[in-house]
Amino acid sequence: KQEVTQIPAALSVPEGENLVLNCSFTDSAIYNLQWFRQDPGKGLTSLLLIQSSQREQTSGRLNASLDKSSGRSTLYIAASQPGDSATYLCAVSGGSNYKLTFGKGTLLTVNP
Amino acid sequence: ETGVTQTPRHLVMGMTNKKSLKCEQHLGHNAMYWYKQSAKKPLELMFVYSLEERVENNSVPSRFSPECPNSSHLFLHLHTLQPEDSALYLCASSQDGGPSQPQHFGDGTRLSIL
Numbered sequence: 001k002q003e004v005t006q007i008p009a010a011l012s013v014p015e016g017e018n019l020v021l022n023c024s025f026t027d028s029a030i031y032n033l034q035w036f037r038q039d040p041g042k043g044l045t046s047l048l049l050i051q052s053s054q055r056e057q058t059s060g061r062l063n064a065s066l067d068k069s070s071g072r073s074t075l076y077i078a079a080s081q082p083g084d085s086a087t088y089l090c091a092v093s094g095g096s097n098y099k100l101t102f103g104k105g106t107l108l109t110v111n112p
Numbered sequence: 113e114t115g116v117t118q119t120p121r122h123l124v125m126g127m128t129n130k131k132s133l134k135c136e137q138h139l140g141h142n143a144m145y146w147y148k149q150s151a152k153k154p155l156e157l158m159f160v161y162s163l164e165e166r167v168e169n170n171s172v173p174s175r176f177s178p179e180c181p182n183s184s185h186l187f188l189h190l191h192t193l194q195p196e197d198s199a200l201y202l203c204a205s206s207q208d209g210g211p212s213q214p215q216h217f218g219d220g221t222r223l224s225i226l
Contacts, residue, residue, distance in 0.1 A: 004154065031211030043114065043202055043217035044155075051212065089155070097168045098211040102155040 023090030135203030143209030
């Protein structure tokens with residue numbers, strides 16, 4: 001059974017810092033890995049999707065890497081801003097119907 | 113605006129009530145999903161529909177009954193719920209249910225069982 005772990009559970013940083021969020025998964029037989037953002041009381045917003053054959057994806061200040069063989073992914077956020085404050089969720093797609101398995105998330109607070 | 117709309121946003125019901133959650137997507141997608149998000153637990157997939165056919169039932173109790181009348185609408189019918197069913201219920205859609213397309217989520221229905 002696939003399990004996804006995200007470390008740290010919570011992170012508080014001053015504005016302007018570069019930061020890294022970590023995600024690990026137990027079964028490397030995945031189709032893709034996605035990073036989502038969730039604001040309080042809201043649904044999920046897809047940030048980046050990395051196919052299993054890819055090593056990284058970039059969007060603006062966000063860069064996500066994938067090391068499938070070791071079961072790890074990182075989300076790098078450059079020059080963090082207060083508006084980046086949210087919960088960041090990692091999910092891997094695998095098995096029948098490309099089922100997504102989620103981690104519990106990292107709660108990020110960027111202080112002005 | 114994600115293109116996926118869920119109603120109601122909040123719902124309080126007793127254990128003996130019957131209610132339904134509604135999800136509508138305006139993205140022209142062919143796959144739709146129900147997820148449950150409980151406090152302190154990861155998001156859990158409940159059901160997957162592809163082209164209006166249920167293709168996944170992730171061991172969900174029968175007190176939750178999904179319905180997908182067409183590719184734009186998805187319902188979750190609720191009856192005789194338990195207090196542990198209190199959670200945020202999220203709907204999502206994707207182009208074709210395949211691995212190359214991201215899922216787009218609604219803002220969820222916050223369900224509280226008295």
